[in-house]
Amino acid sequence: MVEFDTPLARLFSRTKSEKRAALIGYLPAGFPTIEGAPRVIAAMVEGGVDAIEIGFPYSDPVMDGPIIQDAADQAIKNGTGASDVFDLVKSTAALGVPTVVMTYWNPIERYGVDEFGSALMAAGGSGVITPDLTIEESARWAQASVKSQFNRIYVIAPSTSESRMPLVTSQCSGFIYAASLMGVTGTRNSVSGDARSLVARIRSGSDLPVAVGLGVSTGDQAREVAQYADGVIVGSAFIRLIQQSATIEEGCERVRELAASLSAGVRG
Amino acid sequence: MSQTTPIAESEIIGHFGPYGGRFVPEALIGALDQLAAAHLAAKNDPTFQAELSELHRTYTGRPSIITEAKRFAEHAGGARIFLKREDLNHTGSHKINNVLGQALLTKRMGKKRIIAETGAGQHGVASATAAALMGLECVVYMGEEDTKRQSLNVARMKLLGAEVIPVTQGSKTLKDAINEAMRDWVTNVETTHYLLGTVAGPYPFPEMVRDFHRIIGVEAREQMLSEVGRLPDAILACVGGGSNAIGIFHPFIEDVNVRLIGLEAGGSGIDSGKHAATISGGTPGVLHGTRTYVLQDKNGQTVESHSISAGLDYPGVGPEHAYLHDIGRAEYRAINDDQAMEAFSLLSKTEGIIPAIETAHALAGAMIIGRELGPDAVLLLNLSGRGDKDVQTAAQYFGIPL
Numbered sequence: 274m275v276e277f278d279t280p281l282a283r284l285f286s287r288t289k290s291e292k293r294a295a296l297i298g299y300l301p302a303g304f305p306t307i308e309g310a311p312r313v314i315a316a317m318v319e320g321g322v323d324a325i326e327i328g329f330p331y332s333d334p335v336m337d338g339p340i341i342q343d344a345a346d347q348a349i350k351n352g353t354g355a356s357d358v359f360d361l362v363k364s365t366a367a368l369g370v371p372t373v374v375m376t377y378w379n380p381i382e383r384y385g386v387d388e389f390g391s392a393l394m395a396a397g398g399s400g401v402i403t404p405d406l407t408i409e410e411s412a413r414w415a416q417a418s419v420k421s422q423f424n425r426i427y428v429i430a431p432s433t434s435e436s437r438m439p440l441v442t443s444q445c446s447g448f449i450y451a452a453s454l455m456g457v458t459g460t461r462n463s464v465s466g467d468a469r470s471l472v473a474r475i476r477s478g479s480d481l482p483v484a485v486g487l488g489v490s491t492g493d494q495a496r497e498v499a500q501y502a503d504g505v506i507v508g509s510a511f512i513r514l515i516q517q518s519a520t521i522e523e524g525c526e527r528v529r530e531l532a533a534s535l536s537a538g539v540r541g
Numbered sequence: 542m543s544q545t546t547p548i549a550e551s552e553i554i555g556h557f558g559p560y561g562g563r564f565v566p567e568a569l570i571g572a573l574d575q576l577a578a579a580h581l582a583a584k585n586d587p588t589f590q591a592e593l594s595e596l597h598r599t600y601t602g603r604p605s606i607i608t609e610a611k612r613f614a615e616h617a618g619g620a621r622i623f624l625k626r627e628d629l630n631h632t633g634s635h636k637i638n639n640v641l642g643q644a645l646l647t648k649r650m651g652k653k654r655i656i657a658e659t660g661a662g663q664h665g666v667a668s669a670t671a672a673a674l675m676g677l678e679c680v681v682y683m684g685e686e687d688t689k690r691q692s693l694n695v696a697r698m699k700l701l702g703a704e705v706i707p708v709t710q711g712s713k714t715l716k717d718a719i720n721e722a723m724r725d726w727v728t729n730v731e732t733t734h735y736l737l738g739t740v741a742g743p744y745p746f747p748e749m750v751r752d753f754h755r756i757i758g759v760e761a762r763e764q765m766l767s768e769v770g771r772l773p774d775a776i777l778a779c780v781g782g783g784s785n786a787i788g789i790f791h792p793f794i795e796d797v798n799v800r801l802i803g804l805e806a807g808g809s810g811i812d813s814g815k816h817a818a819t820i821s822g823g824t825p826g827v828l829h830g831t832r833t834y835v836l837q838d839k840n841g842q843t844v845e846s847h848s849i850s851a852g853l854d855y856p857g858v859g860p861e862h863a864y865l866h867d868i869g870r871a872e873y874r875a876i877n878d879d880q881a882m883e884a885f886s887l888l889s890k891t892e893g894i895i896p897a898i899e900t901a902h903a904l905a906g907a908m909i910i911g912r913e914l915g916p917d918a919v920l921l922l923n924l925s926g927r928g929d930k931d932v933q934t935a936a937q938y939f940g941i942p943l
């Protein structure tokens with residue numbers, strides 16, 4: 274079976290030919306408000322973000338640090354549900370940027386596994402990152418992805434063993450998410466040294482693009498990661514700027530500036 | 542790049558029918574595999590089993606006795622009621638059974654730090670106790686709400702040398718304490734064992750914690766046969782995550798004439814929406830790494846649970862209970878706050894035993910089941926813990942000035 278031809282897959286072919294990494298920005302749907310989220314995403318795209326990862330805000334996000342937890346809490350208080358997530362996928366994809374959803378598993382199961390896949394594709398989405406779906410539990414999800422032709426993206430951790438690595442990477446399409454460190458999302462002062470060796474380990478067994486996430490927050494860090502990875506994922510750093518801004522206009526302006534600096538970073 | 546077919550779900554160990562499994566960040570898989578292997582090796586290792594038995598004999602105070610509650614039974618349709626006295630264990634509840642087992646495994650795995658979540662504080666106290674005994678560093682995550690409800694246990698943990706971290710996220714109760722403990726574990730998994738306190742969570746926790754609590758049922762089965770001369774008609778236990786219940790149920794699962802009845806926390810009543818009766822009032826879903834019954838809304842968000850009992854105030858339940866419910870081998874009923882407090886008071890005044898409020902839910906169940914079954918029935922009830930920690934809550938409930 275061939276790689277699904279999604280906008281996401283095409284993006285990585287393009288950035289590869291441009292000899293640079295892709296910049297992927299994360300935002301939970303419904304944050305800072307249901308209406309405000311598309312404005313923040315527009316600011317990311319204006320600043321140079323290549324692809325958007327939309328978070329499905331979830332009550333028990335065990336892979337997330339305090340910044341994203343707070344944003345998800347706020348989004349849930351704003352009443353954000355599955356239809357808001359798919360609306361945001363639709364408006365984002367309409368900007369011409371590849372769009373993926375990042376969600377813990379229970380909201381998918383609750384929505385209906387096949388239904389989630391078809392709703393994503395109907396909205397123009399490319400794939401789904403599932404941070405707590407182990408490959409052992411993923412049979413139904415794999416079927417849904419074949420049916421609806423979306424990329425399913427799993428996380429590889431520094432602790433993933435050599436024997437397990439191919440079991441997970443062979444289940445991925447679009448790209449492979451390399452967690453830069455053992456820990457949760459958040460901003461860090463430096464990118465863990467584990468990231469480079471992890472990407473090398475992944476590459477030795479897979480031809481898929483590899484994007485590095487967890488802890489990247491500055492242009493310099495993006496430049497460093499872009500030397501060895503195909504994609505750089507930034508979430509908490511954007512969200513923190515919105516949380517620190519008095520108005521959404523101010524927040525969007527700062528998000529645009531950060532996106533521009535990260536975008537310069539991924540171009541080396 | 543081709544996508545191969547993943548391993549069929551049914552081929553993976555750690556499932557109870559459609560329930561159980563592993564829904565966790567990839568970073569934890571290595572540690573869960575290591576733990577599963579350590580548990581399996583220990584299970585088949587006479588040296589480990591002897592070490593644990595000796596600890597139970599000389600430290601926990603096992604075997605725990607059974608007590609017939611004759612005066613209490615007068616309020617339960619006259620059925621004979623036997624209490625399995627886990628309240629007499631060191632630290633005051635069944636929790637120590639699991640904690641000593643996992644603490645020994647921690648040492649075997651060469652880890653020096655344990656983390657634990659706690660609701661009522663009983664599991665936190667037991668963990669702090671085992672850490673002190675075995676020279677391990679111990680950090681306990683506890684919802685801020687629960688640190689207030691169970692301040693006595695917070696002090697106990699600190700006296701035992703543990704660090705208690707109040708969790709201010711979400712509902713500030715047990716569910717959020719588990720989230721924080723998982724985040725700590727993802728970060729420190731090399732050096733740290735997550736000593737989960739109930740039969741929930743990803744494989745191997747539901748099986749492993751059950752195995753450490755089976756001793757309750759194994760002893761009780763022998764005691765019923767030798768002291769009463771027969772097996773009970775029904776076994777009752779309160780169900781939060783479900784560890785004390787599965788511990789007493791499991792050795793009786795093949796005894797098909799013995800009814801297994803779990804009592805969940807009905808809070809202000811299931812219809813009020815303010816309850817923690819996960820099987821009676823929830824739906825299948827995924828929470829904290831396992832597929833089971835969950836209190837959730839239409840978007841799959843976990844709904845906050847409510848109970849007067851901190852130890853039952855949890856919106857999930859162990860996956861084996863979900864399975865036993867679906868196949869009809871065990872029954873689950875909800876007991877509301879007021880029914881539990883009535884039973885709490887009654888046992889105190891008729892038997893001179895102040896139970897934990899968690900346990901009082903099982904006692905309220907016995908009052909109902911005893912009346913249903915009548916005076917010929919024999920009931921066995923897991924008296925999972927003592928009520929010292931609940932004196933403040935109970936005094937407030939009954940209007941006793943402190």
Ligand SMILES: Cc1ncc(COP(=O)(O)O)c(C=O)c1O
Pocket residue numbers: 634635660661662663664738739740779780781782783784785786851852853897899900925926927
């Ligand atoms: C005395 C007692 N009984 C029962 C419980 C509920 O836990 P489980 O359902 O795992 O037995 C607790 C939890 O704190 C407890 O302290």
